[in-house]
Amino acid sequence: xxxxxxxxxxxxxxxxxxxxSIISLRHGPRYFAETLRQMDMIGVGSLPIxxxxxxxxxxxxxxxxxxxxxxxxxxxxxGRSVATSLIRELGPVLSxxxxxxxxxxxxxxxxxxxxxxxQIEAMRALGTDPIRKLVVPRIAALILMLPLLTVAADxxxxxxxxxxxxxxxxxxxxxxxxxxxNGISTKDIVGGMIKPLFFGLIIGVVACHKGLSxxxxxxxxxxxxxxxxxxxxxxxxxxxxxxxxALQYLLDIGRL
Amino acid sequence: MLANxxxxxxxxxxxxxxxxxxxxxDAPERIAPVIEFRDICLAFDEKVILDGISFSVRRGETKIxxxxxxxxxxxxxxxxxxxxxxxxxxxxxxGEDITDYDEPELMQVRQKIGMVFQEGALFDSLPVYENVxxxxxxxxxEEEEVDAEVRRMLRFVALEDAxxxxxxxxxxxxxxRVGIARALVGDPEIVxxxxxxxxxxxxxxxxxxxxxxxLRDLHDVSSIFVxxxxxxxxYLSSEYAVIDENGEVRFEKEGGRLCMxxxxxxxLRDGKIGFQGKDEELMRSDDPYIRTFVHGK
Numbered sequence: 001x002x003x004x005x006x007x008x009x010x011x012x013x014x015x016x017x018x019x020x021s022i023i024s025l026r027h028g029p030r031y032f033a034e035t036l037r038q039m040d041m042i043g044v045g046s047l048p049i050x051x052x053x054x055x056x057x058x059x060x061x062x063x064x065x066x067x068x069x070x071x072x073x074x075x076x077x078x079g080r081s082v083a084t085s086l087i088r089e090l091g092p093v094l095s096x097x098x099x100x101x102x103x104x105x106x107x108x109x110x111x112x113x114x115x116x117x118x119q120i121e122a123m124r125a126l127g128t129d130p131i132r133k134l135v136v137p138r139i140a141a142l143i144l145m146l147p148l149l150t151v152a153a154d155x156x157x158x159x160x161x162x163x164x165x166x167x168x169x170x171x172x173x174x175x176x177x178x179x180x181x182n183g184i185s186t187k188d189i190v191g192g193m194i195k196p197l198f199f200g201l202i203i204g205v206v207a208c209h210k211g212l213s214x215x216x217x218x219x220x221x222x223x224x225x226x227x228x229x230x231x232x233x234x235x236x237x238x239x240x241x242x243x244x245x246a247l248q249y250l251l252d253i254g255r256l
Numbered sequence: 257m258l259a260n261x262x263x264x265x266x267x268x269x270x271x272x273x274x275x276x277x278x279x280x281x282d283a284p285e286r287i288a289p290v291i292e293f294r295d296i297c298l299a300f301d302e303k304v305i306l307d308g309i310s311f312s313v314r315r316g317e318t319k320i321x322x323x324x325x326x327x328x329x330x331x332x333x334x335x336x337x338x339x340x341x342x343x344x345x346x347x348x349x350x351g352e353d354i355t356d357y358d359e360p361e362l363m364q365v366r367q368k369i370g371m372v373f374q375e376g377a378l379f380d381s382l383p384v385y386e387n388v389x390x391x392x393x394x395x396x397x398e399e400e401e402v403d404a405e406v407r408r409m410l411r412f413v414a415l416e417d418a419x420x421x422x423x424x425x426x427x428x429x430x431x432x433r434v435g436i437a438r439a440l441v442g443d444p445e446i447v448x449x450x451x452x453x454x455x456x457x458x459x460x461x462x463x464x465x466x467x468x469x470x471l472r473d474l475h476d477v478s479s480i481f482v483x484x485x486x487x488x489x490x491y492l493s494s495e496y497a498v499i500d501e502n503g504e505v506r507f508e509k510e511g512g513r514l515c516m517x518x519x520x521x522x523x524l525r526d527g528k529i530g531f532q533g534k535d536e537e538l539m540r541s542d543d544p545y546i547r548t549f550v551h552g553k
Contacts, residue, residue, distance in 0.1 A: 126390055129360075
């Protein structure tokens with residue numbers, strides 16, 4: 001099939017899955033226990049890697065930007081620099097990419113294995129809608145947990161940045177904290193929380209769609225996992241640009 | 257005294273009274289088809305899978321579907337469940353036309369149907385108990401009732417000892433039997449078997465066929481049994497189950513005096529029905545394709 005037609009067909013399938021997920025919310029049964037289990041797996045399970053990512057990203061931001069800031073004699077603004085980058089951009093995007101790698105792959109592998117071993121068909125044959133039972137709880141858990149993970153990554157990023165500024169560049173902690181406070185506003189924080197809601201949705205829908213459309217046995221499962229991570233990551237980065245622009249317009253953030 | 261609820265056999269010889277049995281068999285509710293295909297056509301891309309298929313299955317009847325791999329046998333089962341839609345034709349379940357039903361409506365229809373998959377298709381993250389209890393849990397049934405039903409079904413397939421095991425701890429035959437137990441929860445009127453004996457050793461395959469025979473003759477279940485193994489066909493079309501004076505289930509052979517009227521064979525060939533009738537007619541057929549399939553030459 002022509003790559004353009006394939007893209008359009010896939011976009012249609014993803015949209016259809018999202019629409020059916022939304023429609024299924026109107027009536028029961030609702031799987032709250034399954035949603036909580038997914039929230040635990042996605043939220044608590046991903047916390048260590050997200051914290052590590054945030055911590056070292058914050059650290060490396062200060063490590064790289066401090067000399068430049070010092071050149072212009074504005075090294076006291078290093079906190080502002082790291083806070084703005086992390087809260088507006090890197091916190092949401094890096095958390096989403098880490099979750100896409102860890103959770104998106106797990107979801108598509110799990111659903112893909114269920115498809116090839118006929119468990120999804122068995123579920124439908126037993127009168128259960130797989131979208132209600134499997135897709136909706138996973139998407140809901142991702143939408144709910146990714147903003148919280150992002151906040152955790154932001155906080156650890158600022159701690160990492162502060163430690164590097166203090167121990168490597170001997171900057172006073174008080175100066176760093178003050179600079180962070182001056183650098184970010186409530187709008188930045190709100191904007192930084194809105195992005196992960198969309199990223200969670202993207203990762204969930206893409207991973208579930210790739211998993212449920214698995215064909216061709218175990219090789220197909222591997223292919224679905226790879227496609228899921230790559231596709232979700234690319235969409236996260238593309239959407240980040242448009243979301244940044246929309247937030248600039250709606251919340252008036254990110255402008256000088 | 258022998259019990260035989262499904263009236264599965266009629267006497268062939270003159271010296272046996274069968275008027276009562278005939279009446280029972282001819283009762284309107286028994287003649288009305290439980291499953292009916294009317295001129296069903298289905299193609300995937302350019303490949304025609306089913307081309308104008310029409311057949312029906314009565315209450316308490318078993319339809320054995322034979323055919324080559326990839327010949328559309330399992331597709332028929334998926335159509336009955338509404339997992340796929342036909343390109344043309346109508347499908348009726350219990351007199352209800354389900355062809356244009358949407359997913360929520362099909363969910364209701366599927367409550368009447370039990371499905372046994374080729375490899376069992378057990379939920380591998382759930383133990384045997386939860387696999388069998390799945391349908392009842394979804395319906396919000398009370399725990400006590402769930403427990404009683406799960407144990408009853410596992411007793412039926414002689415697997416009560418495996419109740420706490422995980423699917424990966426079971427042999428292939430045990431997985432199929434758990435799959436049968438899961439399909440039978442809620443006493444469905446229709447049970448669909450999709451090559452349930454594929455890859456199993458002959459004694460285990462025989463056990464699976466005996467379960468299908470018990471369902472047909474003692475529980476009056478309508479079923480479709482997809483297979484390409486002639487041993488299955490022989491068991492299902494020549495043996496029937498009765499309960500003897502000790503309350504034990506016994507399997508009898510129809511022999512030369514009886515003819516099983518509740519088991520019919522349908523052979524698919526190039527998307528069409530190549531044969532439909534009793535096992536005796538199939539065995540006597542001169543058609544070269546059928547002879548190759550049945551006798552291997």
